Amino acid sequence: MASDNGGPWGGGGNRGGSGGRPPSNGGGNRGGKDQPQMPEIDELMKKGQEQLRVLMGGRGDKRRSGGNGGGTGGPSFGRGSILLVALVAVAVWVFASFYRVDTSEQSVELLFGERYGVGQEGLNFAPWPVVTKEIYPVTRENIINIGDGPNEGLMLTGDENIVDIDYQVVWNISDIEKFVFNLAAPENTIRAVSESAMREIVARSRLAPILTSDRGIIQQDLEQLIQTTLDAYQSGVNIVRVNFDRADPPEDVIDSFREVQAAEQTRDTLQKQADAYVNRVVAAARGEAAQLLEEAEGYRARVVNEAEGEAARFIAVYDEFAKAPDITRKRLYLETIEKVMRSVDKVILDEGVSGEGSGVVPYLPLNELTRRPAETTDGGTN
Numbered sequence: 001m002a003s004d005n006g007g008p009w010g011g012g013g014n015r016g017g018s019g020g021r022p023p024s025n026g027g028g029n030r031g032g033k034d035q036p037q038m039p040e041i042d043e044l045m046k047k048g049q050e051q052l053r054v055l056m057g058g059r060g061d062k063r064r065s066g067g068n069g070g071g072t073g074g075p076s077f078g079r080g081s082i083l084l085v086a087l088v089a090v091a092v093w094v095f096a097s098f099y100r101v102d103t104s105e106q107s108v109e110l111l112f113g114e115r116y117g118v119g120q121e122g123l124n125f126a127p128w129p130v131v132t133k134e135i136y137p138v139t140r141e142n143i144i145n146i147g148d149g150p151n152e153g154l155m156l157t158g159d160e161n162i163v164d165i166d167y168q169v170v171w172n173i174s175d176i177e178k179f180v181f182n183l184a185a186p187e188n189t190i191r192a193v194s195e196s197a198m199r200e201i202v203a204r205s206r207l208a209p210i211l212t213s214d215r216g217i218i219q220q221d222l223e224q225l226i227q228t229t230l231d232a233y234q235s236g237v238n239i240v241r242v243n244f245d246r247a248d249p250p251e252d253v254i255d256s257f258r259e260v261q262a263a264e265q266t267r268d269t270l271q272k273q274a275d276a277y278v279n280r281v282v283a284a285a286r287g288e289a290a291q292l293l294e295e296a297e298g299y300r301a302r303v304v305n306e307a308e309g310e311a312a313r314f315i316a317v318y319d320e321f322a323k324a325p326d327i328t329r330k331r332l333y334l335e336t337i338e339k340v341m342r343s344v345d346k347v348i349l350d351e352g353v354s355g356e357g358s359g360v361v362p363y364l365p366l367n368e369l370t371r372r373p374a375e376t377t378d379g380g381t382n
Contacts, residue, residue: 096128104139106176115181134180138173138382142239144191146198154250155199160205164250167219168243169194169226179238190230190237195226208264210247 057332087215100123101107107119109126126133146164147153154164171190173179183189205214223242228239249257321328 001211014377048196095129096267098123098125099135100124101135104137105135106138106173107133108176108180109133113175118177136173136176136179139175141170141172142167142187144171144187144194146191146194147246154200157202157207158204159206161200162250162253163207164195164200164246164248165198165210165244166246167194167198167222168245170240170243171237172240173236174238175236178234180236182234182236186235186237189233189235190226192224192235193229194226197222197229207249209263211249215244215247315318 059213096189099107101119101120103121107124109116109124116126119126119133124133124165145166145168147164153166154162157163169190176193180188199216202210205218210218219242222244223239226242227239230239248254272344317328317332
């Protein structure tokens with residue numbers, strides 16, 4: 001019964017010349033003529049291969065129309081194709097081998113990973129892939145922030161206090177060969193050296209100067225110490241500057257620290273007042289002592305001089321007395337009477353002329369005569 005259908009589509013044997021395929025219009029081949037069909041996939045592939053061979057410099061397949069029953073040969077490449085491939089390879093090699101270095105950069109050339117040379121400014125040649133290059137910006141300033149993380153900036157001072165410090169290290173490359181071949185992790189190395197240098201400086205300093213007056217000095221010492229250490233490592237790194245951003249007590253004890261600071265300031269104020277009082281009192285006492293000493297020295301000199309003068313005068317009188325005792329004795333008597341009579345009121349008793357009776361004549365010094373009229377004049381004016 002299957003032979004009666006004439007094909008898998010249930011139609012007659014070879015009606016309409018369709019070769020056992022279903023009609024293209026779904027209703028059979030009524031007109032009795034062949035309808036146009038879709039091109040075969042094999043033909044399309046053959047045409048594409050032929051065009052590809054032509055583009056690659058080969059020839060078309062001339063055996064399609066005869067000879068070997070329509071068989072096709074494999075792809076063939078001519079000399080033009082080989083030359084084109086070689087030119088492309090050379091262009092790629094030249095492009096990969098030549099490179100340019102700017103004024104702000106330096107390059108290192110590596111031969112199988114080992115040092116080969118240093119590229120100069122401008123166009124350089126490194127035959128790839130045997131020689132490779134690495135280009136670094138040497139003038140660019142790189143910044144490492146230290147102390148930003150939690151507890152990262154806590155350091156112990158020389159007076160056993162804790163200070164929280166934030167600072168920046170700015171660096172660039174000074175020697176590209178040392179930088180590439182001597183440092184495996186440049187940024188980590190610079191960070192570790194900077195932290196170690198800061199801890200060393202803080203460990204020999206007191207807390208109060210770190211917070212107030214010594215920040216500039218610490219900044220200079222830190223820059224020098226970091227550069228010295230990196231130079232000892234032959235790192236090829238140049239420290240441009242160090243920025244000392246912040247130095248504070250830890251947050252947990254900052255209130256207590258402020259109270260301690262206030263107490264220290266009060267203590268310093270009282271100490272200065274006491275020192276001023278001591279200086280004032282001591283200076284006054286020293287002045288009085290010096291004055292008393294000078295007065296004692298003056299009194300001693302005066303007494304000694306007077307004694308020496310009296311002794312010299314006595315010796316002079318004695319010498320004169322030895323020469324003329326009577327005259328000297330009379331002279332001494334008269335001088336003594338003069339001294340005694342000078343300070344007392346005197347009355348002269350005279351026996352009178354020719355011895356008759358006695359009279360009292362008051363002694364009136366001449367200086368009294370000159371003084372009394374002046375007193376009288378003053379009294380009359382009043």
